[in-house]
Amino acid sequence: MASLGSSKQLHVAMFPWLAFGHIIPFLQLSKFIAQKGHRVSFLSTTRNIQRLPPSHHLSPLITLVPLTLPPVHHLPQNAEATMDVCTDDVQYLKKAFDGLQHQLTQFLQQNSPDWIIYDFAPYWLPPVAAGLGISRAFFSIYNPWLLAFGGRWFEELIKGSRDRKKMEDFVAPPKLLPLPTNICFRKHEVKWMLDSSSSLNASGVSDMYRSGMILQGSDCMFIRCCYEFEPQWLTLSEESLHLPVIPLGLMPPATTTNVGDEKDxxxxxxxxxxxxxxxxxxxxxxxxxxxxxxxxxxxxxxxxxxxxxxxxxxxxxxxxxxxxxxxxxxxxxxxxxxxxxxxxxxxxxxxxxxxxxxxxxxxxxxxxxxxxxxxxxxxxxxxxxxxxxxxxxxxxxxxxxxxxxxxxxxxxxxxxxxxxxxxxxxxxxxxxxxxxxxxxxxxxxxGDMELQNKYVDDVVQYMEKHTGVASSAMDG
The missing domain is CATH 3.40.50.2000 (Glycogen Phosphorylase B;)
Structure with a gap:
């Protein structure tokens, strides 16, 4: 365990969305934070916690905190992650996820973590954490090109505008991008973008609105990328989102030579x-x-x-x-x-x-x-x-x-x-x-572990430096 030096030990709460493509990177970040000597509370539903990789790999500084997912009509029994449902039923999982608000609020009130790091989905969480004086970070497992692509749209959605709702808005790179690029959606992919901007799902809240409120209510954003790979897009995402964007590095697998049990x-x-x-x-x-x-x-x-x-x-x-x-x-x-x-x-x-x-x-x-x-x-x-x-x-x-x-x-x-x-x-x-x-x-x-670990070190140092300086109220 790394020495904390003059820094106090932080208590960091982690709250990923209910998908293992999100849960695993959040767990990986939890391990990095614990390696620096800080306490981590990792919150997810009971079944998802049971399905995590074996706990003997976890630091004693990481506490797994099970939450009870409330039942929702149309959501199959024991369905607690996106892998448990078909795509059309993820909306019911989001409705159930929103039902975790009371349990999570109770945890924050009783445990007073210094930081909470969350995903795109709990749009209701930033004002709760802000009211308790907890520093707030959005951990984006998505890349800066998606965020830069959507940054202006997030703003429009928060303000109630729905200007970008035509296919033509997505099948070409955004006009305001100052980069020469062909990155854009294909016509067959646009349906998801248009559907995600609509509130017509069981949770009553669109994915884009969720993301927009998360971005508006956060003190900073951590993102799984690095300047050596994509410097221009990282800079652009920070400019378009009006938020400190701190790269976590690429978080590559810890080892490539001894990655499992030979007797498996x-x-x-x-x-x-x-x-x-x-x-x-x-x-x-x-x-x-x-x-x-x-x-x-x-x-x-x-x-x-x-x-x-x-x-x-x-x-x-x-x-x-x-x-x-x-x-x-x-x-x-x-x-x-x-x-x-x-x-x-x-x-x-x-x-x-x-x-x-x-x-x-x-x-x-x-x-x-x-x-x-x-x-x-x-x-x-x-x-x-x-x-x-x-x-x-x-x-x-x-x-x-x-x-x-x-x-x-x-x-x-x-x-x-x-x-x-x-x-x-x-x-x-x-x-x-x-x-x-x-x-x-x-x-x-x-695969440069020294380079990638330096990014994680910088993120932990950022958290140490900025603990307790979170905005106490949400911007209007």
Whole structure:
């Protein structure tokens, strides 16, 4: 445990949104803060806390605080995270999440933490914390391009304006961006943006309004990025959000050589298979735990992998909130048995990415997966589906670390040919050498633990310095 020097020990409360893509980075940040000698209270629902990685990895300075998620009509029993529900039912999870306000307020009143670090969702939390004199930080797991893209829109929503509600507002880079960029949404992705600006969901509050109120009520924002990777977008997000934006670094995985138990049965089986493949030829396919592919998408992706002729390892998990089982094309498993493996339960992703047979990563472009892939220097074959993933893909295409699988602009559909061509181009064709070289180049930033740890040190020092100087009232 690091010495605190002359600083007093802080008590920091952490309150992530109910998605494991959010919960895990919050837990990771909790560990960093505890390593500096500060106390952390990590608040989430009972079932989510039970599903965290084994607690023996946690510092004794971290206390897990279970909250009881109130029942909500239409929300399945024991559904406490986005992975437990289909996309259309996340609105009921948000309604239940808002029902945690009383329990959280009681915790803050009784424990008086110095800081609370929260996610985009609890729009009601900043005024509660401000009234108790608690310093407030929004931890954005999203990238600065999404925040810069949406910054002016957040302001409009808070003020009651709905000017940006046409598709044309999103399928081109914002006019006011002072950067040469092609980062924007595709037509098939815009529906989510327009839906998220609407209040017509079960919680009665839009995602954009939530984010806007969080930004307006926070003392600062922590963001999982670094200046060595994206200096211009970080600066732009601070200017557009009118808030101190403090980068946390990329928070890469702590180790890439000893990332699990060698005796783990799943890893032994997977490793034996990978050991039998040609070096740098395997395509690792993983689209996260929450992407729910349609039958057509599963078919085209499977047939594309088959058509590519390359060996592949496909982590094809059944999302918990989806009652229909994932159906692979008839005969696919038999036809690809000698060069493909489809794994339908949890996989040790870091270990797989760290194996010398892997030559490319077909990813949904969730930021955590991208960090892991680029930390290990893998070129990317990008197939984004949700939220910020499309913008992430376009940003990484600009960085030339991979290519995005071509899709129909209107409906987002893709073909087996587009999958096969993209996979082959990145992994084995001459053009892919550039992507591999750029990915290895970026890995020197993503995997520089000394550099990335310095960012976390700076954030903790910022918290030490600014404790107790939070604004005591919300800006009107």
């Amino acid at each position: 049965d799943a890893w032994v089986t997977i490793k034996n298979w990978l050991d039998g493949q040609q070096k740098g030829q395997v395509v690792y396919v993983a689209l996260g735990s929450e992407v729910m592919l349609t039958k057509t998408e599963v078919r085209e992706l499977a047939l594309g992998l088959e058509l590519s002729g390359l060996p592949f390892f496909w982590a094809l998990r059944q999302p918990a909130g989806n009652s229909t089982s994932v159906e692979l094309p008839e005969g696919f498993v038999e036809r690809t048995r000698n060069r493909g493996m489809v794994w339908k339960s949890w996989v040790p992703q870091l270990r797989i990415l760290n194996h010398e047979s892997v030559g490319g990563f077909l990813t949904h472009c969730g930021w955590g997966s991208i960090v892991e892939g680029l930390t290990l220097g893998h070129p990317l074959i990008m197939l984004p589906f949700l939220m910020d993933q499309g913008l992430n893909a376009r940003a990484l295409v600009e960085k030339q670390v991979g290519m995005e699988i071509p899709r129909n602009e209107e409906d987002g559909s893709f073909t087996k040919e587009s999958v096969a061509n993209s996979v082959r181009l990145v992994v084995v064709e001459d053009e892919g050498k550039m992507y591999k070289a750029k990915a290895r180049e970026l890995s020197r930033i993503f």
